[in-house]
Amino acid sequence: MITRLKDLLEQTDNRKLKLVVVSCHDEEVLEAVFESYKLGIIEPILIGDMDKTYEIAKKQNFLLDNLVLINELDMVMAAEIGVKMVSKGEADFIMKGLLDTSTLLKAVLNKEWGLRSDSLLSHVMIYDVSTYHKLLYLTDGGMNIAPNVEEKEKIMKNACIVAKALGNTTVKVAKEKVDSKMNATIDANWIAEKYNNSEYDGNIIVDGPLALDIALSREAADIKGVESRIAGDADILLVPNIEMGNGIGKAITYLAKGKSAGIVMGAKAPIVLASRSDDHITKLYSIALGKMVASKIYV
């Protein structure tokens, strides 16, 4: 079981899965891609502006000679080429470079040649905070604005797939509490009614609605007299909406100084989708995360 993000780099398997990078011509993106290649994690396929790519590679003292390189300046075309490669099995997973997320996802969701599945695309962030005893998964703080009950269930399952790929035999999901007077609470009792305190899917334990302190602290649960099998030991925080996920995530990054890795699940392959402001190590961890998920689940 992976309990720290650096283990993603160390516990990678020997297979160099093929990562296709769409609109790759970005310094930070390429730095992370080159490093993960050197670490034996992936074999990159680069699609984008090759003039710029060569320039960046030269600056970083990286030789492009052995790589598959596709010169395509148009972002829509680059996305189509990248997605089709994964569809055809020529690549194992995909990473967003210097293009709009919507452009990439439109290609991913294309009905003819895209990577659609029965699930919903959702964003899974994994935080490694020194004050917590294992990795903390947060979903969905990046993609689904205000998911309904059915969508939330798919979001939860996507995160569980990631947790299982990282070796969690039991996954503890804390559904975040929503105040009952709020608009967003139509499904406040979703868990309580359907899954509360019950084994959900063999080895997934869902409980909630739980406030964040209960999910993270056994002591807080004891003081408040809250009984929960996952108190203080949550793996996944299932938040009610994107703004809450975003707020908690940024508090972790900027105040708890946690490290992170992010991935989009729900397509036929993992999508590495880092934010511009993510630092180099976050991008590297995200690639390693995509590789591990692709390797354990999809390939």
Place this chain on the structure above:
Amino acid sequence: MITRLKDLLEQTDNRKLKLVVVSCHDEEVLEAVFESYKLGIIEPILIGDMDKTYEIAKKQNFLLDNLVLINELDMVMAAEIGVKMVSKGEADFIMKGLLDTSTLLKAVLNKEWGLRSDSLLSHVMIYDVSTYHKLLYLTDGGMNIAPNVEEKEKIMKNACIVAKALGNTTVKVAKEKVDSKMNATIDANWIAEKYNNSEYDGNIIVDGPLALDIALSREAADIKGVESRIAGDADILLVPNIEMGNGIGKAITYLAKGKSAGIVMGAKAPIVLASRSDDHITKLYSIALGKMVASKIYV
């Protein structure tokens, strides 16, 4: 300017303001009250079950001889007595003990003898996190569920009063970003339209909507190319709803291991309103915070 919570204890003025504690018979509450008395911060007036209070005091080796003690087992009556003492000027501020928040606030809001003002009651939390260079104010994560524009303005002003009482000459308010597709976004552009990047009230600078990373990190603002005079230097985080405030606050407490103090503003006196799960030091800081605000603003 108070930049760390411990300074609240050290920079308290010599006046022992009178704190009336409603339904005081709680070990944790009394421990914090006794300690703040010993530190010369306040002079307590205790209302509640005096048998239990004497018992707890004995256990904590504290002599009650010199204090005003009122034996009142009924919580509604205890709240009324406490609030009336503040109304009449016999006490300077008020603290919630072992009673429901709603019972205390009902008394505070009584139209005949309560502590109503033109403002709105709102909760202000102050966090002291080692990773941030000064105190971080968060509002409202404890009282107003989903405030509208007018309410938000009052919530902001309440927090600014606290910040000014703690010596902030300029108060930088970051209005948290809300996704425009969400229900809660009726006022997403409140600041942008009315106050964006403008001096609001002499020495209050409001900017937003800003994502949390921009509010807390100059570097993140630079990478994202966001221009804001308060980037990386926010004093107050004005969040869109209680669940977001609660989530960010708990992430700070449990993952960033921040210390905190909380207070309710908007009445004619500060209300110290700690949560059961708050530890002893949080309660002590909250009393010292109430004292400083009462001392600088109200008394």
